[in-house]
Amino acid sequence: MATKQKSIVNISVNQKIGLLVPYIKKRIIAQIKSVALIVIYLICFQTIVLNIAISEAAIVATGIAVVVLGLALFIEGLFLGLMPLGEIIGIKLPRKTILPITLTFAFILGIGATFAEPAIGILKAAGTSVKAWDAPLLFVFLNKYSNYLVYSVGVGVGIAVLFGMLRFLYGWSLKPFIYILVGILSAFSLWSLFQPNMKFLTGLAWDCGAVTTGPVTVPLVLALGIGICRIVSGGTSQSSGLGVVTLASLFPILAVLSLGAFYLDRVPQPMEETKFFAKENQSKRLNLFNNKNEMIGYALQNAQPISQIALFDGNHEKMIEFIGKLKKDPGLRKSVFGKEDIELLKNWAVQKGTESQRLAVFYKPNAIKEAVKNYSGGKKIITSPVDVLLRNGKAAVQAIIPLTIFFFLVLFLVLREKLPKPDEIILGIILAVVGMGLFSIGIELGLSKLGNSVGTNVPSSFTKIHLINERQTIINFNEEIVLTATKPNGEKEKFFYANIKNEYVPIPFDQSSYDPSNKEYIHTPTKGPLFGGEKGMLGFWVVLLFAFIMGYGATLAEPALNALGLKVEELTVGTFKKSLLIQAVASGVGLGMLLGVVKIIWNVPLVYLLIPPYLLLLIITKISTEEFVNIAWDSAGVTTGPITVPLVLAIGLGIGKQVNVVEGFGILSMASVCPILAVLTVGLYVNKRRKAIRQESA
Amino acid sequence: MDINKKVIEITIVSDKEIASAILEELESIGIEYSNSIAGRRDLLRERKGLLKMLGAGKSILHDPITIITFLVSSEMEQTIINCIIEKGGLNMPGRGSVFSKDVTLIKAHEQCQENKILNVDIEFKKRGLYSDLTGICCIAQRGDSDLLAKVGLETGSGVPAITLGIGTGLRDKIGLWRVAIPAEKEIVNLVTTSHNAENVMEMMIDIGALDQPGKGFIYLYPIKMGLVDVKAYVGLSRQAASIEQIVSVIDEIKGGTRWRRREFSKYPSAFKKRKYLNDLVNFILICNEGRTADLIRAAMDAGAGGATTSKLKYRSTEKSESNKISPAREISEMIISESQIETVVKALEEGGALNDNTHGQMFYSMVPKAYTYTRKSVPA
Structure with a gap:
């Protein structure tokens, strides 16, 4: 077209710089503001309150800088690329195709999003200390059946997105969904309380609900919903495009609990370790592992010698013979330890093995001595920067690219539409991928290191801890x-x-x-108890306060919450400010963290902490307006994202280790119920004020 | 099809809570289609307690509203306005405003003509509608609207209605570099008495620094008749009747708002020096969402300076033919000179504004006075 040429104005390099500098500056400063609190807080807490130096300060500092840069790029990418793409599909799809196609699309999107952002890795980390005999059902879902866990969560999210779209198209209220789902889930969880196996799974199930909705899924689904709501006729319908995230947090819980109930009979009951390895439990015990060798490997690494011998019919000789075979046969090593690498075996012998087992590996006492020297002292696993880069880069590409390709295919093939502003959307997607890669790298290098180090040290405020790093x-x-x-x-x-x-x-x-x-x-230097003596109240209070502020600070930096906040502000034309939403959510997460820590320290069953707030929520939901119900329940789903989760888990596991609990699950679900409460309360207040205006004018 | 006919645009600014009731009412009197935009109004609120003592006595309260617009043929104007006032209870302060504008419908897709038929014969109570009103519209950077709205509130001129929009202009001519320039705009609309309008405009220019480059655009537009909400203040009233109630009653008795005239001596001389833009038109294009970007580009190639686009929701009755049109629509406003209309319309038409994929509607209204930063020459 001839007119096209006219519409391009060339600008000079100076002008370009003049445009870019303030643009970049503004975004970087916004991100610095959002991570500042949590970073300063963690550093101050560790250096001033706990008086422990930060190890690898330079790497941590670089990591934090990378997080800031990554978040800025990612959020920009969301608004330039991913969200417009989601919105355009939302507008076009229901009008141009028939309902079944729209619903199929929604279902595939839900499943795809779950696979793209596999939160299962995070959950596995939370379950590393779970022992097969303490919680067999939980154990099997974290290991052998972890795929089934992902599938069930995926199906849960798929159903959720499907119902979410149906809701928009027919203008259904979110409230009945909440009543029914929360009702079922509460009943299910209560029943689980009396099933020793299910009891441990409950935490995982509720946490699955909290972590599935990641920083890519939320904005995409949000934009899609907003798009669909734009084309639903009926002038001022109450639904604004929110609510899918809520369903995507509730359905997976149900899916995981159902999966658990289905497998309940196939696994042994939780029991003592020695009983677990007794002969009568053999068949059910084998159900927990892929094969016998894997089970032996697990026992060698985690169980006491007496249990290990039990696996070889109580014959010690047979076990030693087996270890001798392990040394010679790489294939066997692979099936037992997962890898052929002989170092693994040697390391195991030094770290976990008994004298006779060591002898079977090293043959001579002198060689054992030599090996002990080499392997003990916790050989540091050095991750190369290239490895970190590649791994996170791959994860970012995996999280974003397949979903966007799916969207493009639907747009071009099913809808036969052009991409509006293609250059902007492509740029946005690139920024999102780069940004996500960067901030994951930064989190790994900076924030989670800082979090881990604080997490392992924080129990020193109430108990004596050993500083392994300063050995x-x-x-x-x-x-x-x-x-x-x-x-x-x-x-x-x-x-x-x-x-x-x-x-x-x-x-x-x-x-x-x-x-x-x-x-x-x-x-090994020790530290603590710093406040109020061994397990003194004051020390616990310090930890609780710490948990609150940490939850609060981490939430301020969450990208998905930022995206939601901006969208809500836009949808309500500034009548519900982003800052108000974020503050409310952050306080809620803080409170949730606090309760989560209470759960871990005093080992309170999760159900006691979860059911009352949810029941309270049902009541408040009943009296709140549809608008706020949607906003509040959705904000619960977005809070637990890439910044909060590693920090939360670090603290949870750090404290959990010191007080010896079976699993560190549950904090995440606490951190997602409290924000709902907080936002709904704010909503009630805002509505009261609006009502006052209305009454005055009547 | 070439029509170029004089019609009336009716705008209802209502509390969000009562908007759906008003829409149903419109449907029942035979308005086949209307457009809604979500917006907010800013109100002043008196603070109590500590904050008041610290000097932060007043804060701005944001309240959600819905703005409904539609075109009707002129003979229906009064009936409809009266009907809306009565059914919506707009004579009570705080519920909303309704007013009409003269517009010229240039061209439209055949399903997007003005609303014509009214299926009710009921005569509504004839009310003294005020004809001495003027609207002020200011398109500002996102985040600046509260400042501008405050001018309207603190001078008691009226209740500002704020909507969101996206600006298109020079920004879109520089390729992908455009992403560095924020396009988000806030549109502040304030309807006030005609004799106050120019003063308020002056104050807005000063406070919003609209004489600085890139800060925004402000213009006045004539209003034919209407009823304007006067409730700008939320808080306990210590009198038997609130001041808004008194004002609206006196308005009704006096049959107009002229009695409210007063001088703002605070900003005496500045406006004499300013160079205003006169005799422009506000050219409006409403079309399906997703088509706007291409059309605006075509219009800009034909000479338009830029546009401000807002999302609106199109609503039509089940039985009407326009029911096939997508509810996701966009409205773009372009301020151009009267002489440019023809070329812009031609460009838009060539760009497919009237086809079945776009369902375009083009009309314009007069802009007697406008102001923005100008370097040397008056921009188009």
């Missing part, structure tokens, strides 16, 4: 320097003085840390 080996240790101290009650204690960094420090002497054969004493 030192004192060579040429002479037992003669050990002194004896006495307590007021006459109890004796051994200690010695060491010169550490030119200071004479008294160190309690622990016989097990001393290796008389090569005269080495491994000194």
